[in-house]
Amino acid sequence: MVLPGATLGVMGGGQLGRMFVHAAQRMGYFTAVLDPDESSPAGRVSHWHVRSDYLDELGLAKLCGHSDAITTEFENVPAAALARLAEHRPVSPAAAAVAIAQDRAEEKAHFTRCGVPCAxxxxxxxxxxxxxxxxxxxxxxxxxxxxxxxxxxxxxxxxxxxxxxxxxxxxxxxxxxxxMLPLAFECSVVVARGADGVMVHLPVQRNLHRGGILAVTEVHEQCVPAALGLRAIEAAKAIAEGLQYVGVLCIEFFGLEDGSLVVNEMAPRPHNSGHWSIEGADVSQFELQVRTLAGLPLVQPRQHSPALMLNLLGDLWFPAGAANARTPDWASVLTLPGTHLHLYGKTEARPGRKMGHLTLTGPTAASVRETALDAAQRLGIEAF
Structure with missing residues (x-):
């Protein structure tokens, strides 16, 4: 068990790493980030920022020197780098699990071994x-x-x-x-598994993608049919168990028009669709990442409010095809009740780039959706 006061390291300096760093620091940990970008979102808020390539031996040695345990914030960190780090420090998720997630063919073979149907x-x-x-x-x-x-x-x-x-x-x-299958909806499940085999999960999350990028996530009791939601949770747990996984894992699913469920892909890290948990649950996906990495006890998260998340892409900085970036009207959006703005500290807005997210919470799913549609209209986001 790695207790608060120690240093937790993370490979990758994007927004997921930034939110992991915030969660770790809130719990009393020091943090270290390895990322080659000197202005990486996570590197800018961490106690230590090792600026090197992911396979650079000196950089990996520096990260080990700072860290008592190490995780990753995106699946394309070379698995070989994680294996190298694991020779010196506890690393989760393991390199072998990340390697499977990096290869769609291996990933689908793993789903099949776990008895979870895919397309x-x-x-x-x-x-x-x-x-x-x-x-x-x-x-x-x-x-x-x-x-x-x-x-x-x-x-x-x-x-x-x-x-x-x-x-x-x-x-x-x-x-x-x-x-291509006849889809009724898309959904995802975030699970966390400790080294002792204890597993917990967030509620099923209903997702809307546009142009291959997540646009909207809704989480409440009626967001997917109850029986199908239970199947998704059990399937996600089976996939994690089959990997002997340690860490936070997100599994994405397709709900088909005939009422069946197929798995799409997995992400060996926290996921965009789980961001709502920072405000909508008593334990967020990033605290779960800290707990699994540090060997702390896992408790089942409890959702206390219906929640909806809007992804904020760089397109919002260029309304009506404007040539120069303009700051969106955050003040207008923040007048709405239950709005929680997260901006990732990226220095340049570009179309399609994830610049932040807006989470909305409230007493009922209907009220949250109504407020979210209002916020989307104010920001210039297409209705959903």
Whole structure:
């Protein structure tokens, strides 16, 4: 057990690392961040910022020198770096689990081993696999096996005739072709598992994506059908248990029109869809990350308010296609009851870039949604 007063390290300096640092500091820990960007959001608020590449031996040694235990804030930190750190310090999640999450083909194989259904798919590593694709997988989505996120590295493929060009556009990288399914909604579950095997979870979160990027998350008792929500929680726990996972893990699911549930992907870290828990639950996903890393007891989080989260993308700084960035009207939004503004300290706004989020809480799901729609209108966010 690593008690407050010690130093917790994190690989990656983005907004997830920033919110982890805030949670750790609130609980009495010192923090260290490794990130090559001198103005990284987490590095700017941490006690120590090691500015180096993720595979730089000197940088890794410096992070170890500062830290009593180390985690990661995004899945594309090289698994080899986590394995190297684990030779000297406790690291969670483990490199092996992160490596599976970094490869869509390995990830889907793990889901299958855990008995959790995923969309029909095929792995493409060369022209032979490309030629062997069955017609039943069309229309589909061709995704790079590695390094894809927020809709990047994905191409919709309507027919077999479109597949070769789509693969060329992805530079003939190893890919997974997934059949497109009739979706009713998307949802996610955040679970936390300790080294002792104790597991807790946040409530099921209903998500809306636009352009492959999360736009809206709603969390309340009626956000998904109750029976399907229970299946999602059990599936997420099975996936975490199958990995012998230690840390916070988010599993994303598709709810289909026929009432069935399939798993989409997993993220070995806190997740955008869990940000609402900072204000909407008594234990946030970032406190769960601190607890799992430090070996502290896990308690089941309790949601105390219906919640809705709006992602704040850099597009809001450029209304009506403005050439120069303008600060959104935060003062107007903050007049609304139950609004909680989080800005990530990024120095430059760009379209599609996650600049912050707005969480809304209130006494009922209907009132929260009404306020959120008002906030969205004031900020120029499309209604939902």
């Amino acid at each position: 029909p798919h095929a792995v493409i590593t060369g022209e032979d696999q490309l030629a062997a694709i069955g017609d039943e997988l069309f229309p589909g989505i061709l995704k790079t096996a590695r390094l894809g996120y927020d809709g990047k590295g994905q191409v919709r493929v309507t027919s077999r005739a479109d597949l070769p060009a789509a693969w060329e556009s992805l530079k003939r990288a190893d890919c997974v072709l997934e059949k």
